[in-house]
Structures are given as C-alpha cells and as structure tokens.
Amino acid sequence: QTLQKLKEKLDKGLMPQWAVTDKDIYELERRQIFGKTWQFLGHxxxxxxxxxxxxxxxxxxxxxxxxxxxxxxxxxxxxxxxxxxxxxxxxxxxxxxxxxxxxxxxxxxxxxxxxxxxxxxxxxxxxxxxxxxxxxxxxxxxYQGLIFASLDHQAMPLEDYLGDMKWYLDILLGRSDGGMEVRGVPQRWTAQANWKMTQENFASDPYHVQTNHRSTVELGISPSDPNFASYGHQIVLGNGHGLSIMTSATGKSPYKYQTLPESMWPMFQRNLSPEQNEIFSNATVFVGGMFPNLAFDSPVHGMEGEMINYLNLRIWRPLGPDKVEVWCWFLIDKAAPEEYKEKAYKSYVGSFGPSGTLEQDDTEVWARIIQVSDALMMEDKELSYNNVNNYLLGEDVFEPVENFPGPGVAYPSTYTDNLARSIQKRWFELISKGLLDEEEDSQ
Ligand code: FES
Ligand code: FE
CATH class of the missing domain: 2.102.10.10 (Rieske [2Fe-2S] iron-sulphur domain)
Structure with missing residues (x-):
C-alpha cells in the first residue's frame, strides 16, 4: 500500500517528505539502489x-x-x-x-x-x-586508487558508471606523482540522519554554508567572505553525480592550488591538462558526490592561522531509514612535504572529522529532519512538486555556461538545485523500477 501510494505520487511528479524515512521505501532502496550500484569500499x-x-x-x-x-x-x-x-x-x-x-x-x-x-x-x-x-x-x-564493488553481476563497467566525474577525480586524485594516500584509518560514527539527505547536503547544497556554517567564517577558519561558497560553478554530470567548484568573487582564488606548496605546482602542470590546471589553481573548494552515497570535499580550512587543504572522502552507510554510519577517509598527496601532511590532517580533524566544527553543524541539522519525520501532517507534505516547489533554487535565474573548461553541464553559481534535482531523478528512476518489477511479479 505504501508503495502504491508512492507510485501515485511519483507519477504526478511529487516527492512526499514521508518517503525520505519510510521503511518500505528503505527496503526498496536497499535492493534497487545499494544492491545495484557501484559502492566505494576504500583506497x-x-x-x-x-x-x-x-x-x-x-x-x-x-x-x-x-x-x-x-x-x-x-x-x-x-x-x-x-x-x-x-x-x-x-x-x-x-x-x-x-x-x-x-x-x-x-x-x-x-x-x-x-x-x-x-x-x-x-x-x-x-x-x-x-x-x-x-x-x-x-x-x-x-579508478585512480579508489576501490569500488557492486553486488550486481549486471552492473555497468565502473568507468562508464563514473562517466564525466573521472575528469574531476583526476584533478583531485591524479595530480601528484604517486597519487594520494589515506592517513590513519577511516573514522566512523553514527548519526541520526537519512542517507539521501546527507548525500544531498554534500553533493549539491552549498546554499546551506552561509547560514549553517556561518560561525566558521566568524572564527576565521573558512574563507573570509561569508558568501564564499556561492562563487563558482555547480556541475551536473549525469547518473546522479556532480560537484560544486568554488572560487572567489573575482574568479581567482586567493589560495592558489588550494594552498598546496609551490614546489608541487610544476608537478600538477605536468600531470593535468591546461583546463584542469585552470580550474584547480583557481578553486577554493571542491565538494560533490557520486550517486548514491559517496561524497567528497576538498576545502581550504584554517589551521593555526594558516589555510590548509586536504581531501576527505566519505560514505553514508544506511543503518535504516533514519540512521547512517558515516565512514570518513582523510587523503593527502603522497608527494606532499611531511610537514604539510601533518597540518592537513589537523585541519581535517578540526573541520570534517567527527568532532570538527563543520561536521557538527551538519549533524545537528540532519537530525532535525529526522526528529519531525513521524509527524502526522507529514503524510501530505511534499518536498517538490514537478520541480516547482522547493527544489527551485536558481531555476529561472541561472542558465548553463557555454565555455566551461570541464565536462558536464555547468551553472554559473553553486547556489542552484540543478544537481539536487538530478540526484532525485536518478533515485526516482531506480525506485520506480523497483515498483514496476514488483507489479510485473504480481501479475
Ligand atoms: Fe564458520 Fe562454522 S566454521 S560457522
Ligand atoms: Fe555542511
């Protein structure tokens, strides 16, 4: 009955809020999404x-x-x-x-x-x-040292699954001789959250930064412009993948190559194309996701008065519809000087480690979505209505840019819901397929 109710909503292009944490939907997600897609396992x-x-x-x-x-x-x-x-x-x-x-x-x-x-x-x-x-x-x-697996014998080849995301992964993982290394072990903790909301938060929602993470600007550990997360591009890559690449208001980053030491720049120029170098040298933050539940973040974060870069990979392992186990990897260029690696690790711990400032801001708001999910009035509350309800950000404001140097559809701001909508669309497709299969079985 629940499934039928969802199908009726989906047919009308509706995304009801109850579906986010519904137990039957979750069972479908386990089979149709986690049982079928490529899943990140480690480095x-x-x-x-x-x-x-x-x-x-x-x-x-x-x-x-x-x-x-x-x-x-x-x-x-x-x-x-x-x-x-x-x-x-x-x-x-x-x-x-x-x-x-x-x-x-x-x-x-x-x-x-x-x-x-x-x-x-x-x-x-x-x-x-x-x-x-x-x-x-x-x-x-x-791919580039990332190990993936799929429970589905029929899964498409990994490279096809990653598609145009590879071009951006090459910047983050393939820029240095010897690639990247994981330091320590992946940290993990549980949070009261739904995996779709955490993925959306990382992959497609820089809009929350100026409010939810405002205190980090005031503390001087994020770039000093409170709107820092809005400058740059959001890039929609298909298959539910995408990212935001932030820069400054001028399009030039005050933190060239994200503050990685100048001695490494010739290596980046050798290993990456001119287009990739243009993007990388002017970026302050890369943040994005690969459907369904792998997210990444490569920020600059203040550490003892200095801005430092690192790469954080994370998965949201669902433990049910209202709980995730966060698995969180810290990575840094193998070729980086040891001193920089040390600072980068501390910078990660202070920002997106389990006790990091930004992590706590997010954990708190994810729980707020769960806390209200059993409300009776959720039963007819919609999150989006044929793309014309509240996934509207940037909809009539931003057109894709023509000559963005990288692949994908790039929007001239990170404050858009284009990527969130494409994630939702992919989820719809896989869930609906589950419903259709079930219908066929019962006939
Ligand atoms: Fe493994 Fe018996 S030896 S269950
Ligand atoms: Fe956040």
Whole structure:
C-alpha cells in the first residue's frame, strides 16, 4: 500500500517528505539502489602488501577486502560458508588465512576453503572443499586508487558508471606523482540522519554554508567572505553525480592550488591538462558526490592561522531509514612535504572529522529532519512538486555556461538545485523500477 501510494505520487511528479524515512521505501532502496550500484569500499593505499585486508560494508552486506599474494585486490562476502557466521570482525590487519571463530574453518587470501577442523574424519569423502570457498562480491573495480564493488553481476563497467566525474577525480586524485594516500584509518560514527539527505547536503547544497556554517567564517577558519561558497560553478554530470567548484568573487582564488606548496605546482602542470590546471589553481573548494552515497570535499580550512587543504572522502552507510554510519577517509598527496601532511590532517580533524566544527553543524541539522519525520501532517507534505516547489533554487535565474573548461553541464553559481534535482531523478528512476518489477511479479 505504501508503495502504491508512492507510485501515485511519483507519477504526478511529487516527492512526499514521508518517503525520505519510510521503511518500505528503505527496503526498496536497499535492493534497487545499494544492491545495484557501484559502492566505494576504500583506497588502494589501505592495502599495502599481500595479506593486507580491511573489512567494509555495502549497506547491510559485510565485505572482506584483501590483497592476494599476486597483488590483486579481491572482495568477498565476509561470512563463513559453514553456518554463515560473520567471519572477520577486525577493521584491518594482515593475514595468510581467515579462521572462523565458530567451528574453525579457514579460508586463504583467494577465498578458498583450506582448513576444516577434523576434516575427513568427520566429513569423509563427501565434502568437496572447492565448493565451499568464500562468495566473491560480483564486481570489483578501481579508478585512480579508489576501490569500488557492486553486488550486481549486471552492473555497468565502473568507468562508464563514473562517466564525466573521472575528469574531476583526476584533478583531485591524479595530480601528484604517486597519487594520494589515506592517513590513519577511516573514522566512523553514527548519526541520526537519512542517507539521501546527507548525500544531498554534500553533493549539491552549498546554499546551506552561509547560514549553517556561518560561525566558521566568524572564527576565521573558512574563507573570509561569508558568501564564499556561492562563487563558482555547480556541475551536473549525469547518473546522479556532480560537484560544486568554488572560487572567489573575482574568479581567482586567493589560495592558489588550494594552498598546496609551490614546489608541487610544476608537478600538477605536468600531470593535468591546461583546463584542469585552470580550474584547480583557481578553486577554493571542491565538494560533490557520486550517486548514491559517496561524497567528497576538498576545502581550504584554517589551521593555526594558516589555510590548509586536504581531501576527505566519505560514505553514508544506511543503518535504516533514519540512521547512517558515516565512514570518513582523510587523503593527502603522497608527494606532499611531511610537514604539510601533518597540518592537513589537523585541519581535517578540526573541520570534517567527527568532532570538527563543520561536521557538527551538519549533524545537528540532519537530525532535525529526522526528529519531525513521524509527524502526522507529514503524510501530505511534499518536498517538490514537478520541480516547482522547493527544489527551485536558481531555476529561472541561472542558465548553463557555454565555455566551461570541464565536462558536464555547468551553472554559473553553486547556489542552484540543478544537481539536487538530478540526484532525485536518478533515485526516482531506480525506485520506480523497483515498483514496476514488483507489479510485473504480481501479475
Ligand atoms: Fe564458520 Fe562454522 S560457522 S566454521
Ligand atoms: Fe555542511
């Protein structure tokens, strides 16, 4: 019934607020979105040598990510094939075999079952060990050191999925010799929030910055113009991906190459195209997202009176319709001087780490959306009406610019809802497909 109600709304182009946190919709999202799309698992620098492993999640599916003896990165369902126990529960480490705590079956780095307690004595000749290896995650792919996987055998190739986002990822991840490295381990914490709202917040909503993060301007840890987040472009890339690239009111950044040391600039000029250099050298902040739940932020943030850059990647792992587990990676150029790396890490901790100023501003408002979601009057409250309700920002004001140096549709301000609408559209498509499939099944 709920699904029918949503379908009726969707057919009319309506986005009801109750759908954000509805339990049946969430179940559809798990299957149609998290079960189908490419999901970010980690960065290659987290798996340094053969036997290195990390444990991750794709929504509710536990994943064991390992580097094999041949140096390949493989992903398995992190569940023992005997009675199904969660196999490895350490966050990371280095091993030759993974042994289940229940009855002691063990699996090697290739996921093969290599040890059965009491073996032939109890199983006789009947057991064919080859048939009891760990279940591989259907698809694994890598781009610029980012490791992704998909639970869907039919998922499109990762490079097609990323599409034009690759051009921008190259600026953030491919500018330096040796690429980027993760420092520390991904920090994680839970928040009272819906994953769609957190993704929208990062990927497409610089409009909240001047109000919600105003105190950071007053503290002198964000660029000094209170409207700093409005200057620049919002770029819609299709597939629900996109980003905002902020600059200053003049279009020239006061923080050339985001304050990365001048000694690195010739390397950027060598590794990036002139167009990418033009964008990068004049940017103050890159912030965006890849559908459905990977977001990134590359800001300049004040650290002991100095502006410092870093790259933050994060996923919103849904733990239900009203709770997310935030997984948050700090990255910096491998080639950066050690002193800069140290400052960058502190800058991250003070801004978008779990206790960071900007992070707390956001966490607080996300919870406010959840706090009201059970209201009876939510039942007929709409968030958007055929794109003419409150996802209207910039709608009649900004036309796409003609000669933006990068791919995608670029708008001449970051204060637009064009990207939010494209995320919503992608979500509609996948959810509606779920509804249609269900209808077919019941016929
Ligand atoms: Fe793993 Fe039995 S459940 S060995
Ligand atoms: Fe924010």
């Amino acid at each position: 290659e620098s987290e798996l340094k040598e053969p036997g290195s492993y990390v444990t991750r999640w794709i929504a509710s599916d536990p994943v064991l990510l390992v580097k094999t003896n041949s140096g390949e990165i493989k992903a398995f369902l992190n569940s023992c094939t005997h009675r199904g126990a969660h196999l490895c529960t350490a966050d990371f480490g280095k091993k030759k075999t993974f042994t289940c705590p229940y009855h002691g079956w063990s699996f090697n780095l290739e996921g093969e079952l290599v040890g059965v307690v009491s073996g032939k004595k109890v199983y006789g000749e009947k057991m064919i060990k080859d048939e009891w290896g760990l279940r591989p995650i259907p698809k694994v792919g890598m």
